[in-house]
Amino acid sequence: MTGKDPVVGQALDLLVPDFGVDPNELLPAAHAGAAKVRAVRRRRQTAGAIAFAVLLLFAGAAVAAQQFDLLSFLHTSDRNSARFSVSRSRTYHGAAPLALTCPGAKTGAFVCEATGPMALGTRSYELGMRTDKVPSLTRQGMLASLSRAQANGSDPAEVARVRDDLSRVGDDFIRALAVLSRIETVGGVGESTGPSGTERVPPRGVPAWTACRELTLTTFRCRPLAGRVGVASGTPLYFLQPSRDWRRVQAPSQGQSDFGRVLEQLLGRKVTRDETRFFVDFATVAVGSGGSSSGAKKYRGTLIAGSGARGTALLAPQSLGIRTRVISAVAQPLPHGRLPGDLKRSGTLRLYRVAFDLLRANGVDAAGRHTIYVYVTRARRLGVWIVAWMASRP
């Protein structure tokens, strides 16, 4: 066995000098913390019995969702992405290690070890993000948001216009929006789409994305994310690291706007002009106000803000000042290394790959399908999400 290198040892001593430690200093707090954790766990066990009864209600909701074909909508043919719904009531507060190794990753539940990043030769998953809390979309809540926006300095005339728009849309539309707000899509695992329109995908049965919760100190129980209903907010989502057994397949084509299609499915009719106008106005004008103080970078002079991260990303192409139709906004893990535009990594920074149709050539870009990468972040003081950066690559 090689000994220690004295030069390296000397250098590391400079970095963290030897210091005295009182072993008793941390123990009382650790014991107290553990007692608290155990008490919470006992309360959860009691709550479990109550939750079982509540499950019956969820079952009813699931039947309703099936009538809208929502569950089948969550299952896509794209093996690199995952579409799922987020629970409005459940929150995960547990740990989220940066990486996991999951030798038994498969279609059902499987157990992973939190020692992941160092291990080789097994299925390695890296933390992509945690699921966001689902915003509560009700008519009353929207009216309250409008009032807040006006108090924060939004143009009263614009707020009045959106309030008027809101009065023209029905409750069924707001209910449909609330259902859609719970659906998230994550992707980008096998991003290397070649010139022939192909991409690499994991072996069949191995999930590209997985949702995990802690089982023990260092082990986690994970389930495939794709098609999952009611993922607790705050759940850590992990994406698979490519390995030699990945296969190259034809990349799925991006069809018509999923968002619009499902909205119409939920409503059982076409979306009206009033509803479209209200949706765009509410997200762009009413909720975002005075965002320049948040330090967000403007892109071509337009501030974009919304009540949810994905919704804000969906609105990003509109700031280009040209007619666009948004196709999809798919959450991506933040890239390694330096982020563009001096963006700082934070718990509220999200990256989305947004595909949109340019309805008319603008002198620079041709009409047709385009993809941009949009960073959104939460402006804490305003309580809204804003676009921080847009670029043609992440």
Next chain:
Amino acid sequence: MAELPSSHFVGSPRRRAATAASIEAAYRAHAKEFLRVATAIAGSREGGRDAVQEALTRAFARRATFRGSGTMEAWLWRAVVNAARNVRARSPLVAEGRQADTPARDAVAEPRDAVRAAVAALPERQRLALFLRYYADLDYAAIAAALGVRRGTVSATLNHAHKTLRAALDEEVLA
């Protein structure tokens, strides 16, 4: 080698359940090493302290889940390393590549910055292996158990780390 007292069953290959006393004993025996490694990973003394406390809390709360398939020392090391990595990821100052505890501008500040930059440039696996080897004085088998890799991997990782660091550090810095 002398047999360890029963309260120190660290390293024992036998399957045993963890008790609060045994966790506490394992911690007391290596408290300084746990804190020093956690400080190095988390990027600050405060962060290291938080990480060790978090790891201990979880170990006490979930001691029944210790399966005894490895050593308790490795179990605790994993918890501490993971907690420290989580602390570092949560800390915006460190995530931006700055040191949370800005050292005073003294005679060693400049070489310390150079060392910090050289260590930060290493891949994470090499960094962790170095910290465990030098700050905790763990042998290759113990590092392998703590990081969940093979012993041979630790050897190769440390060799790479030594070469890279030696090349990166200016002799003047270390004089």
